Amino acid sequence: MPCVDLHSKADYASIYYTTNSPHSNVGGFDPEKPTIVILHPIFLDSTWLDLQLGDSRLNKHYNIIAFDMRCSGKSHCRPSGRHDSWVDCADLAFCFQKLHLPPSHILALEGSSIYCALRLALLFPEMCLSLTLVNVPAPVELKWIYKNLDELVHGACFAEDLYSFEQSAYDCLEFLFGPASDRDLIDELIAFWELSLPPRKRARLAETTSVYINRSPLSPDAYAMITQPVLIIQGEKNELCPLKYAEKLVSQLTGVKDGAILYTVRGGTSMLSVVPGHASIVNRAFANFLARLPHRRSDIVPPELPIKERMRMALKKLSEITGNPQIASLDPSCSISFSLLSPEVVKSQTELVRHYQKDADIAFSPMTLDGKPLRKYSERERVEWSHIETGSTAIVPPERGKESERVSKSSSRSDSQHNPGDSPLMKTAFSPTSSEIHILKEIKVANITPLQRLMT
Template identity: 45%
Template sequence: MPYVDISRDDDYVSLWYITNSPSGHASSFDPNKPTVLLLHPILLDSTWLGAQFGDPRLSRDYNLIAFDWRTNGKSMSRYCGKQDSWTDAVDMALFCYALCLPAAHVWASEVTSVDAAVRFSILFPELCLSLTLLSTNSLDEVFRAGDELLQMWAGADDIETLEFALFQMVSYIVGTDVDPDLADELIGYFETSYPPFRAARLSQVSNRLVHRYPLSQKEHAAVTVPCLLIHGDKNQIHPLSRAEATVADLVNAKGGAKLFVIKGGQGYISVVPQWASISNRIFAKFLASQPHVRTKLGTPAEPLDQRLRRALDYLAELAGDSTLADAKEPLSSMSFSRLSPSVQRTHLDLVKTWARKQKSAWSPLDSDGRPIRRYSERKHDHWFQGDRNGMSYAGDL
C-alpha cells in the first residue's frame, strides 16, 4: 500500500500518496522526467487532483506525486494540537526523505497547502525546484466566517441542516455559480469524509484555518526558488490584492515572482474544470521554462537528523525565538510548531470536545456507507422548489 509512516515519541502519521507511475509507487518513476509534487486544497484530498493527473500536458512529461495531508483523505495521525504550516512543511520534507525523492517542482492549491509549500521552500530549498501557488495569502477574518459553517456542519443533527451548511460551504469555496453536478460531488464527498460522527477530524481542519499566521517580510525574502502565482480575479475568498502583495514580498525569488490572473476565476480554481484547464496550461508552460532535472531516487548525502537540526536552527533565527533551537527531538515535525502553548491546548481541547460529541452524533449515511441522497434530489421532495442558491419558493400546483 502506498503509505509513508513517520513515527516519533511525540507524533505519528501515516501519509497516503498517489503517483502517475506504472506501479503507483514512487520507486517506478521515469528517471528521465522531472518530478512534480502536488498539494491538494483544504477539506479535500488527493482524489480531487484528477484535473492535474489526467492532463497530458502534465502527466506525459512529468512524474507526478501527491499525498493526503494528515487531517485529510486516507492519511492517519495522532493529534496533539501543535500542527501548523511549519509542521506541515516538515511533513513534506520527511515524506520526500522517506521515498528518497530528488528535488521537485511544488504545486500547491489553496490556503493550507500554499502556506506549507512556501515554508517548505524556505526550510528545504534543496528539495524545491520551483513553487506554483494557486490562490494565496488570504485574510484571516475571511476564514473565520468559514469556521462558523464548519461548526454548523459538525453539529448538524438532521439532513436539512447538514445540506444547508454543506451547500453554503460549497458556494464559499467554489463560487456561487457552481455547477450542480460538481455541487453534488462535493457535498457527497463531505458527507462521507466528514460526517457529524467524525466531527473531531473536521475540528482539526477548523483549527488549521482559525489560527493561521502570515509570513513576515523577512520570511518571504528567504524564498529563493522560481515562483509562479495563479489567481482568479473574481475570487471571493482570496482577494487579488493579497496575491499582488505576496508577489511584491517575494523579492528574492529567482527571476522574480510572476503572477498570472485568470479572468473570471473564482473559488478552487484547481477543481472547477474550466479554471483547472487554464491553470494547468500556465503551469505546464512555467515548468517548460525551467531547467530539466532528471529524477534520480537516492538517499541524500546529509543525514536526516543533521538536516532537520539545521532547519530548526534556521527557523529559530527567522522567528527570533531561540527556544525553537532547544528542541530535543528535531526529527519530529511537531518540534517546528510556532503555535503558543495556550493555542495548542485550545486546539487539543476542542478536538477532545468534538470527539465526545461525535459518539452520539447523527449519521447522514445509509447502511451501505453512502449519502442518504444526492443534494440535487432535495429540490423535488416536496412542493417547495429550491433554486441554485438553496432558497425555496412555491411552485405551481
C-alpha cells in the first residue's frame, strides 16, 4: 500500500496516496505532463475522487496524485488534540519532499482541504503552482452549522444499533449534501461511512470534525503573501459555504497577479465534486483554468534542501507570520510543531478525543464479520422517527417554504460565527442533559423529513 510514513518523537502519521499512473506510484509519472495534487472533501477520502481521476480532461493531460488526510481513509496517525490545518499542511509538505514531487497544481475539495492548501501556498510556495479551491467555507464556523453538525456527528458516533446509525448517517448526508434524490449515491455514501467511520472509529471522526470546526482564518498580511494563481469554484446555492465568503477571500488575496478568479456553479450546493453533474462542471472549469497557465514538467528529483532544513525554514516563516519567535525553535521533523491552536483548544480537543476513544473497541459495528455492510440503506424499513431531547422542546419542522433555513431550535440562522476558543467541539458529548437523547423508533411523524427535524 503506497504510504508516506512520518516519524518523530511527538507524533506519527502514515499518509496514504494514490495516483493515475499505471502502478499507482510517483515513479510512473510522465515527466512531460504537469502534476495535480487533489485533497479530498471532508468526511470522505481519495476513493471518492473517481470523478476527477477518471475525467479525460484531467487524466489524459496531467499526472495526478491524491492523498488521504491523516484521520481519513487508509491513512493513520497518533490521535492528537493539537491537530489543525497547519499540521495538515506540514503533512503534505513532508509528502512532497519524501516522494520527490514536482511543483504541482493543488485542487482542494471542500472543508479542511481548502485551509490546508492555503497554508501550503503560504509556507511552501515552491511546491504550489496554483490553487483551485472548491466551496470555500466561512473563515470561522457559523454557529448554526456548528450546533447541527455537533448533534449529527455525536449521534452517529454513539449509535447502538444499525437503525440508529443509518438514521444519523442519513441526517448527516442531507445536512452536508442537501436533499438527496439519487438512491444509489445515498447507498454508497452510507455504506462508506459504515465501513470507514463506524462507532468503533469514532475518535477519527471526532478529530476530523474538530479540525474543521475549530479552524481559524489567516491574517490579512498572510493572505496577501499568497501569489500563486487562484481559482475559487463555489456552489451558487451552498448554504453551508455561502457565496459571500468566497467573494471575501477573492478580495483578500491581493498578492495574486490579476486577482483570484471566482467561478459560480449555478444551482450548485455543497459536495460539488461528488455529485456527477456538478463534478463535471467543476472539472471543466479547473481544466480551463490550468490550460491558461504556463506548462510545467514533472521531473521526479530530490528536493534541493534537506527535508529537516526546509521544514525549519517553514517554522521560521510561521513564527514571523504569527509574531511568536518560539515557534522557530520547535522540532522541524514533527508536523505537530506547526500547530497554532491555543492551549485552551488543545485541552478541549484532547479531552474530546479521549472521550470518543472510551469503549470504542466494544462499540456497535454496522458491518458483517467479513467487513461488509449489513444491508443497503435503501433496503431498510421506511419508518419516520421523532427525536425528543430530554427536558426540552422537541425539534420541529419549519413552515413550508422555509425549508432552506437549516437551523436547530437551539441556534439562530444568522452569520454569527462559532469561536473555537469558546467551547470544545461537540460539547454536548459532555453534557448530562443533552447526552440523553431518546429515539422513538415506532412513532411516525407525518411530512417530516430527517433534514426538517433540524430546522425551525
